[in-house]
Amino acid sequence: MTESATAAPSLAPIAFIGGGNMARSLIGGLVAAGADRNRIRVAEPDARTRAGLAEDFGVACFASAAEAVPGAATWVFAVKPQVMREVCESLTPIARAERPLVVSIAAGITAAQLDRWLGGGLAVVRAMPNTPALLGAGVTGLFANARVDGGERERANGLLASAGQTVWIADEAQMDAVTATSGSGPAYVFLLAEAMEDAAIAQGLPADAARILAQQTILGAARMLTGSGEPPAELRRRVTSPNGTTQAAIETFEAGGFRALVGRAIEAATRRGAELSAAND
Numbered sequence: 001m002t003e004s005a006t007a008a009p010s011l012a013p014i015a016f017i018g019g020g021n022m023a024r025s026l027i028g029g030l031v032a033a034g035a036d037r038n039r040i041r042v043a044e045p046d047a048r049t050r051a052g053l054a055e056d057f058g059v060a061c062f063a064s065a066a067e068a069v070p071g072a073a074t075w076v077f078a079v080k081p082q083v084m085r086e087v088c089e090s091l092t093p094i095a096r097a098e099r100p101l102v103v104s105i106a107a108g109i110t111a112a113q114l115d116r117w118l119g120g121g122l123a124v125v126r127a128m129p130n131t132p133a134l135l136g137a138g139v140t141g142l143f144a145n146a147r148v149d150g151g152e153r154e155r156a157n158g159l160l161a162s163a164g165q166t167v168w169i170a171d172e173a174q175m176d177a178v179t180a181t182s183g184s185g186p187a188y189v190f191l192l193a194e195a196m197e198d199a200a201i202a203q204g205l206p207a208d209a210a211r212i213l214a215q216q217t218i219l220g221a222a223r224m225l226t227g228s229g230e231p232p233a234e235l236r237r238r239v240t241s242p243n244g245t246t247q248a249a250i251e252t253f254e255a256g257g258f259r260a261l262v263g264r265a266i267e268a269a270t271r272r273g274a275e276l277s278a279a280n281d
């Protein structure tokens, strides 16, 4: 079951644990949406990353999570899955005392793992955003454990809605498929852009022309996908004149097993999510 909604960013203090690429995108989205920057704190061990966040967004930065989280109603874990357990376990006493809403954007790591590592009994939202969050054009899949109440769900939704659209998932087992589809998905489109550029150059186009043609084609097609209300197959049909150039290309894609290849790629990414959970338990 899914639903989508947007909401104003929460005014309650938020602590980000990890200030890397995705945290930067989310913080940028919150600040751009008018969130009070005095209520945003970031724990980030890398001094240069801290300085960049403080300078760009005016948020308070700390070298350790234990300094950033006290008093924050929402803790957003934005560290790599490989360090999540250690980071969470370092915060168990504070989590037990403060009972924050826990939001994690880590691939694979389950709500039950986060809850266990933080001492148990916590409201946990697992979220999977993607990098277009930087432009407010992202999409985030969200799952809430049974302890998350309506107000906390709104808070998590407001936090991620600053980065784009939100989609709630009722069955946590599907979060690895969300990760494989939209979390990793921008990289698939960038790969397509690379391949189109290279192929255009191979057909004799100058490199700068090839780049503009590939980029604007993907941008225009994405806008038609989101704005036309038409299914992708219909939009594709309208480009494809009988016995024309597009038909020649599409038949080549289909003969090469394009759909099955996409299926295997997303299956592999989904599987890796489960592996990340098991390997870092």
Ligand SMILES: NC(=O)C1=CN([C@@H]2O[C@H](COP(=O)(O)OP(=O)(O)OC[C@H]3O[C@@H](n4cnc5c(N)ncnc54)[C@H](O)[C@@H]3O)[C@@H](O)[C@H]2O)C=CC1
Pocket (backbone or CB within 6 Å): 017, 018, 019, 020, 021, 022, 023, 043, 044, 045, 046, 049, 064, 065, 078, 079, 080, 081, 083, 087, 105, 106, 107, 128, 129, 130, 131, 183, 184
């Ligand atoms: N990059 C992407 O497209 C997406 C990433 N994610 C998830 O977001 C999480 C972060 O990914 P990125 O931002 O790409 O990685 P990143 O490497 O850019 O950021 C992670 C940050 O955590 C910091 N860190 C390490 N140990 C820490 C500690 N003990 N306390 C506080 N901070 C610490 C690192 O210095 C680094 O700046 C991962 O779990 C990933 O699965 C989710 C959706 C999309």
Ligand SMILES: O=C(O)[C@@H]1CCC=N1
Pocket (backbone or CB within 6 Å): 107, 179, 183, 184
């Ligand atoms: O590649 C990864 O594991 C992360 C999660 C989704 C996008 N990047």
